[in-house]
Amino acid sequence: MIRFSRVSKAFRDPLLVDVDLDIESGAIWGLIGPGAGGKSVLLKIAAGLMRPDAGRVEIAGRDITGDDETALAQTRERIGMLFQNNALFDFMTVLDNVAFPLRRRGVADDEAEARAEKRLRAVGLAGSEHKMPSELSGGMQKRVGLARASVADPEVVIYDEPTAGLDPVTTSKIYDLLREDHEASKPTTIVVSSDVDALLSFAPRVALLEGGVLRYDGDAAAIAESDDAVVRQFVTGSLEGPL
Amino acid sequence: MSRTRDIRSADSPPAPPASAPDPQRVALLLRPPLLVGAAALGGARVARGIASLFAGTLLRAINRQSERGAVAEQMFNIGNRSLFFVAVTLGFIALVSVFQVCLQLNRVTGDLSKVGLELIKLMVHESAPSLTAMMLATRVGAGIAAEIGSMVVTEQVDALRMSGVDPVSYLILPRFLACLLMTPVLAVFAFGVALGSGTAMAYVAFGVNPSIFVDFSAVTAADVGIGVVKCFCFGAAIPVVSGYCGLTTFGGSEGVGAATTRAVINASLAVLALDLLLTVAGFMLFPPSAA
Ligand SMILES: Nc1ncnc2c1ncn2[C@@H]1O[C@H](COP(=O)(O)OP(=O)(O)OP(=O)(O)O)[C@@H](O)[C@H]1O
Ligand SMILES: [Mg+2]
Numbered sequence: 001m002i003r004f005s006r007v008s009k010a011f012r013d014p015l016l017v018d019v020d021l022d023i024e025s026g027a028i029w030g031l032i033g034p035g036a037g038g039k040s041v042l043l044k045i046a047a048g049l050m051r052p053d054a055g056r057v058e059i060a061g062r063d064i065t066g067d068d069e070t071a072l073a074q075t076r077e078r079i080g081m082l083f084q085n086n087a088l089f090d091f092m093t094v095l096d097n098v099a100f101p102l103r104r105r106g107v108a109d110d111e112a113e114a115r116a117e118k119r120l121r122a123v124g125l126a127g128s129e130h131k132m133p134s135e136l137s138g139g140m141q142k143r144v145g146l147a148r149a150s151v152a153d154p155e156v157v158i159y160d161e162p163t164a165g166l167d168p169v170t171t172s173k174i175y176d177l178l179r180e181d182h183e184a185s186k187p188t189t190i191v192v193s194s195d196v197d198a199l200l201s202f203a204p205r206v207a208l209l210e211g212g213v214l215r216y217d218g219d220a221a222a223i224a225e226s227d228d229a230v231v232r233q234f235v236t237g238s239l240e241g242p243l
Numbered sequence: 244m245s246r247t248r249d250i251r252s253a254d255s256p257p258a259p260p261a262s263a264p265d266p267q268r269v270a271l272l273l274r275p276p277l278l279v280g281a282a283a284l285g286g287a288r289v290a291r292g293i294a295s296l297f298a299g300t301l302l303r304a305i306n307r308q309s310e311r312g313a314v315a316e317q318m319f320n321i322g323n324r325s326l327f328f329v330a331v332t333l334g335f336i337a338l339v340s341v342f343q344v345c346l347q348l349n350r351v352t353g354d355l356s357k358v359g360l361e362l363i364k365l366m367v368h369e370s371a372p373s374l375t376a377m378m379l380a381t382r383v384g385a386g387i388a389a390e391i392g393s394m395v396v397t398e399q400v401d402a403l404r405m406s407g408v409d410p411v412s413y414l415i416l417p418r419f420l421a422c423l424l425m426t427p428v429l430a431v432f433a434f435g436v437a438l439g440s441g442t443a444m445a446y447v448a449f450g451v452n453p454s455i456f457v458d459f460s461a462v463t464a465a466d467v468g469i470g471v472v473k474c475f476c477f478g479a480a481i482p483v484v485s486g487y488c489g490l491t492t493f494g495g496s497e498g499v500g501a502a503t504t505r506a507v508i509n510a511s512l513a514v515l516a517l518d519l520l521l522t523v524a525g526f527m528l529f530p531p532s533a534a
Contacts, residue, residue: 049401069409077407087398104406148402 001025002046002156002188007055015041017212018055025060025155026186030203030220032196034234034243037209039192040084043158046190047081048072060155060188077105080154080187084161086145088133094120094144095129101152119147122177124170138165146174150181156188157181163195171195175202196235208234210243289509292491297483299411300419308412309420317421321383322429329378329429330436336374337362337437341444345451355449359456362441368466368473368525371434372426373518376477379426380510384485387418388506391489392499400490410490418482426478427471465529473521480513 004021008014015038023029033039044050045057048064056065064075080101088097095116102112120129123143133141142165150157162178163171175198182189193199200206200220207217208231216223216231224235233241303309341362345355391414394400400410438457445451485506492502 044401047405049404073404073407073409076405079405081402081405083398083402085398087402089399089402090397101406104408 001058001061002190003056003058004045005056005058007045007052007057009038009041009045009050009052014212016045016052016209019209019212019214021207021214021217023188023190025188027205028182028189028191028203030199030206031190031192031209032194032199032206032234033209035194038212039209040160042209043081043160043190043192046156047079047158048076049081078154079156079158080149080152081158082142082145082149082160082162084164084192086133086141088141088144088148090133093130093132094125094136097133097144098147098151101148105152107152116147116151119151120144123147124173139167139170142166143170143174146177150187153185154187157190159189159191159193161193162191163193163198171198178202196237200235210234289487293484293487293509296411296415296487296490297479300415300483300486303409303412303416304420308409309416313413313417314420317417318425320386321379321418321421321425324386325379325382325425325429326432328382329375329433332378333371333374333433333437334440336370337366337441338444341441342448345445345449349449355445355451356455358445358451359442360458360461363438363457363459364461364466366434366437367462368469369518369522371430371437372470372473372477373514375430375433376426376474376481376514376518377511379422379429379477380481380485380514381507383422384481384506384510385503387482387485388489388492388503389499391415391486392492392502393496395490395492396495396498415482415486415490418486419479422482423475423478426481427474430470430474463529465525469521469525469529472525473518476517476521477514480517481510484510484513 002021002023004019006018006020007016008018009016019042031039031042041050045052046059048057048059048067052065056063058064059075060078062075064072067075088094089100092100095113098116098119099112102115103109107115117126117129120126123146125140125143125147128136128140128144133144136144142162146159146162149159159178163174166174178189178191179202181187189203191199191203200223203220205218206220206223207214208223209215210230215228216226223231226232226235230242232238233243341358344358344362348355348358391400394403394414400414403410403413442453442456445456446453488502488506488509492498494501
């Protein structure tokens with residue numbers, strides 16, 4: 001379970017303002033919103049990578065608000081994350097990138113490699129194991145990032161734009177893979193995507209972050225009928241409206 | 244009082260009272276002290292950050308939180324990267340200084356027998372450690388800041404933290420240990436090169452016999468001790484200062500460039516400041532008259 005209580009974060013300008021949020025264990029939660037609205041920052045706070053200026057954050061039953069770096073590191077071991085820009089280690093091969101979280105969690109070398117290979121096959125990257133990330137296309141790098149995020153079967157997986165830069169067929173394949181993963185071990189899954197339609201059909205519950213607040217947080221099927229004109233405009237992509 | 248007022252009101256339209264300051268001028272006047280204050284605060288913050296990174300690195304070194312392979316790789320990197328650079332620099336500096344000193348002495352006394360003696364003493368406790376460290380501050384400092392800085396801006400450091408990796412143990416500590424160990428090695432190597440080129444210059448240009456030039460008799464244990472302590476202090480300071488600049492990088496590739504520049508400047512300044520401090524400390528602990 002992930003719970004935010006009145007979480008605020010500001011850099012130059014306020015980015016998140018008193019955000020409340022409650023995601024039950026094993027749920028799939030989608031987050032959409034205009035660019036530079038603070039979606040990635042919200043994910044980093046949920047992953048324990050960034051501290052909020054105010055408010056409380058609970059991850060998997062643990063209040064991490066006052067935790068020091070050591071305790072945070074322990075919490076983060078239960079979370080997998082795909083970064084928006086993939087953040088692949090550029091000094092390691094693709095296989096080592098994916099095996100890295102396993103090795104760091106104490107899995108033996110052979111087993112870590114076998115599991116990483118299996119994961120790479122699942123994202124359609126068999127044969128690229130020994131390449132360096134810089135030798136891959138953008139979409140391939142994204143898939144390596146996906147494989148690395150979920151390879152250690154974390155309790156919580158966070159995907160920041162898992163399908164950005166992928167063609168429609170690969171996008172469908174990726175969502176199938178996320179669905180399979182979710183059915184297998186029921187991790188709490190958080191997905192940010194600007195591909196609104198694909199996300200709405202994947203996540204039963206979605207939220208819309210705009211102007212530092214969650215303007216909608218509920219049933220994905222009902223978002224188009226929201227009372228909020230901003231929400232309706234964003235989902236339909238219309239040029240007419242308050243946005 | 245009243246007379247003055249009278250004169251004013253009678254003579255000319257009321258001038259603005261002298262006591263009311265023009266806000267724009269005040270702002271202009273306040274600018275320099277404010278800028279100095281901000282710079283001092285910024286400097287203090289950086290110094291505190293570097294000190295705490297140094298303490299954290301030492302703590303992790305004591306707890307042996309580093310992999311041997313990573314340290315060996317960094318030692319190779321640092322040594323390899325700097326060997327040629329250090330050799331060329333120190334070799335040329337020795338050539339030029341021996342040439343200049345001999346030229347001057349020839350004019351004054353004509354006795355060149357003590358040039359090697361003095362040069363070697365100076366090199367042991369001063370030039371070899373500090374010049375080597377200055378070269379390392381530019382070469383290695385820039386490398387460390389660029390590597391770590393680009394990992395920060397591409398979120399690779401965050402990705403490391405997601406796997407339970409402590410960035411200081413993983414990125415700073417191996418570079419710290421490697422630089423700590425390689426600086427004395429490189430300084431000894433630099434000393435050898437400088438001695439060789441200095442001896443050659445004295446022989447070729449001034450006919451000083453190498454058996455006279457190469458004279459270690461003035462070198463005391465204190466000289467060697469100060470030289471070694473300097474090497475270790477410089478070797479510890481360079482990776483911590485430049486690693487701090489790397490870890491605090493923000494922005495894109497522009498940020499990496501800025502971090503690299505900052506690393507070179509700060510690491511060089513750290514070497515110079517430590518050099519002064521250690522020279523004074525050495526002077527007070529081992530006064531030359533007692534030697
Ligand atoms: N570490 C940081 N330091 C300063 N500003 C930051 C930092 N991280 C994010 N920001 C700022 O916060 C704002 C929101 O960033 P964020 O990446 O969360 O947006 P986003 O909703 O994910 O946008 P996008 O859809 O384009 O990915 C941006 O204006 C960004 O400049
Ligand atoms: Mg984002």
